[in-house]
Amino acid sequence: MAKIELRNISKKFKDDTVIQNLNLTIKDGSFTVLVGPSGCGKSTTLRMVAGLEQQSGGDIWIDDKCVNDTPPGLRDVAMVFQNYALYPTMSVRGNIEFGLKNRGVAKADRDKLVKDISEIVGLAPYLDKKPQSLSGGQRQRVALARAMVKQPKVFILDEPLSNLDAKLRGQMRTELIQLHKRLGTTFVYVTHDQVEAMSMGDEIVVMNKGVIQQADSPMKLYNDPENLFTAEFIGTPAMNTMNMKDVQGLDIQTSVSIGFMGFRPEQALLNAGPEARGHVIEGEIVTRESLGAEQIYQIRARGGVFFVKTFLAPLETADRVKVTIPYEHLFYFGLGGERLRSGIEAGARQLVAAGGV
Amino acid sequence: MTLWTKLRPYGMVAPAIIVFSLFFIYPIFYMIYLSMFDWNFVSPTKTFVGLQNFRDLLAEEDFRKVLSNTTIYTVLTVTLTTGLALLLALWLNKKSLFHGFVQGAIFSPHIISLVSISLLWSWLMDPEYGLLNWVIGLAGFDKLQWLSHPSTALVSLVMVAVWKGLGYNALVFIAGLQSIPADIYEAASLDRSKPWTTFTKLILPMLSPTIFFLVIINMIGSFQVFETIAIMTQGGPINSTNTLVYYIYEYGFRFFKIGYASAAGVILLVIVGILTIIYFKLLSNRVHYR
Numbered sequence: 001m002a003k004i005e006l007r008n009i010s011k012k013f014k015d016d017t018v019i020q021n022l023n024l025t026i027k028d029g030s031f032t033v034l035v036g037p038s039g040c041g042k043s044t045t046l047r048m049v050a051g052l053e054q055q056s057g058g059d060i061w062i063d064d065k066c067v068n069d070t071p072p073g074l075r076d077v078a079m080v081f082q083n084y085a086l087y088p089t090m091s092v093r094g095n096i097e098f099g100l101k102n103r104g105v106a107k108a109d110r111d112k113l114v115k116d117i118s119e120i121v122g123l124a125p126y127l128d129k130k131p132q133s134l135s136g137g138q139r140q141r142v143a144l145a146r147a148m149v150k151q152p153k154v155f156i157l158d159e160p161l162s163n164l165d166a167k168l169r170g171q172m173r174t175e176l177i178q179l180h181k182r183l184g185t186t187f188v189y190v191t192h193d194q195v196e197a198m199s200m201g202d203e204i205v206v207m208n209k210g211v212i213q214q215a216d217s218p219m220k221l222y223n224d225p226e227n228l229f230t231a232e233f234i235g236t237p238a239m240n241t242m243n244m245k246d247v248q249g250l251d252i253q254t255s256v257s258i259g260f261m262g263f264r265p266e267q268a269l270l271n272a273g274p275e276a277r278g279h280v281i282e283g284e285i286v287t288r289e290s291l292g293a294e295q296i297y298q299i300r301a302r303g304g305v306f307f308v309k310t311f312l313a314p315l316e317t318a319d320r321v322k323v324t325i326p327y328e329h330l331f332y333f334g335l336g337g338e339r340l341r342s343g344i345e346a347g348a349r350q351l352v353a354a355g356g357v
Numbered sequence: 358m359t360l361w362t363k364l365r366p367y368g369m370v371a372p373a374i375i376v377f378s379l380f381f382i383y384p385i386f387y388m389i390y391l392s393m394f395d396w397n398f399v400s401p402t403k404t405f406v407g408l409q410n411f412r413d414l415l416a417e418e419d420f421r422k423v424l425s426n427t428t429i430y431t432v433l434t435v436t437l438t439t440g441l442a443l444l445l446a447l448w449l450n451k452k453s454l455f456h457g458f459v460q461g462a463i464f465s466p467h468i469i470s471l472v473s474i475s476l477l478w479s480w481l482m483d484p485e486y487g488l489l490n491w492v493i494g495l496a497g498f499d500k501l502q503w504l505s506h507p508s509t510a511l512v513s514l515v516m517v518a519v520w521k522g523l524g525y526n527a528l529v530f531i532a533g534l535q536s537i538p539a540d541i542y543e544a545a546s547l548d549r550s551k552p553w554t555t556f557t558k559l560i561l562p563m564l565s566p567t568i569f570f571l572v573i574i575n576m577i578g579s580f581q582v583f584e585t586i587a588i589m590t591q592g593g594p595i596n597s598t599n600t601l602v603y604y605i606y607e608y609g610f611r612f613f614k615i616g617y618a619s620a621a622g623v624i625l626l627v628i629v630g631i632l633t634i635i636y637f638k639l640l641s642n643r644v645h646y647r
Contacts, residue, residue, distance in 0.1 A: 050543075050547065051546075052543045052546070052547075071546065072543070072546045072547045073546055073547055073548065073549035073550070074549070077547065078547065079543075079544070079547050081540045081543070081544060082540075083538065083540060085538065085540035085541050085543065085544040086544075087541065087544070087545075087558075087559055088563065089558075089559065089562035089563055089565075090558075098545075098548050098550070098558070099547075099548035102548055102549040102550050102551070102554065103549055146544075146548075150548075
């Protein structure tokens, strides 16, 4: 078990700065997920922790040891690669025990460790097979077993599920969560898929263009995004956002300047009665996705296109609908995308305001 | 199914089959046929002698010398070319201007005709005025006789063959090395694998298809060495560089003992055939890990 600390990390590839002044603390025993669009520097960050990439500046600490100059093998870190990176010339057993052999673990101990691990991940019948004769899910398990058998302080997983089909991915997701519970080791996990991040992580680090946007628990990220990027990244579908200039019929009392307004698709009400108080948008349904328990509507209004999600409600058949968003569920962002939390009072604009204040 | 749809595939492969039969299959069988005759290419009568040509060949002292020359030449050329090329490839497997230049430079002999190379090296190896002896002289060593002495002639020819083959072999090795995904090396480094372990346990086995491909290609090529010998030594001095194909050529086209030459050709065919069979057996049983 270990805490990982990145202090003022920066990374340049030739003249290209990918990461600048990154500070991050990964808690001991946490399941931390780095998530962000491709090219945001999440994999690079991960590889620097593993030692596969040397940072251009800053320090990396694992527990109380600065590992800047520690080679990957001595950092007590195990990694699961996106393409598994299994050794094709070795059997499953050979793959799992290669790291142990290099550490000089005795044969009897090795055999016991390999046997235990292969039973945990369900590979016992395949120990003498070559990786290429295994299915994608089994290869994934070999990669996991190879990492686990070294009993590392930190597990690093670089998009490990992206090569699996949807069903297997869901299954492996729960297995990884269970595995983390069972081992209690620090997991650092990289993905571009926010659903994966939300479902697995107990700590999520949202990154964009080499900068950490927000590092928080999944619910905090969802309920209380720090900025427009996080708001638009998290959620299925993500938060609807509109430029304040395009918003009509909303009366806002505030001293700060608001750039954007947003709301979650699942918090908007379709054709609510007059008793519902909130911001009202009228629009036309463009598409309907019905997933059984929930429906997702794409609605085009004067202010732009947005999504509304309803649960266990009959499919809306009308073309034109009235969407009501309760005032307390509106999010506001400044001109630079930062979240505005206080000092904003919203209400419906009075149409008979002529000669008012 | 109409007659046309039935015949069409045969029509499509016919050109290839015809060319192959005419220039490969037919000559092979004709050579086997000729190996049982005594004939001088021009006389209207061929005398059937059965296996006499083979008996003569195997009894011939020169022929045994030729076989041993060919074997020594092949073993030396193949091991040196493949081994050196692997070392070179490991060194050249980086992307930089300098490495690219070296790679290009060592590859260039591959595209030069063997005749030019043979002439070039004949000059370089000239005992009196050659560049090699001049350099050796500068270094303070005794001059070598190179192609003019039975003890050094064959090795000199091996040197030329290695020089010519190195670039191509290294190129194939580099391609093989680059097909090994980078994350394998990374996984190995996380597994605390030492460079030597990574090389012997991972890289070498993953390169094994490449190694076997090159070994067999080089072997077949070396067994059929001809140009360098025809130009540089003509099999001499004292038969020390006479090899199988040159022997066949001499008997066929200089002494016009076509039956005898064909018998030697059949022996070459058998040797190359056996090598190829071994190659495919090994390839399917041992190195084919994918």
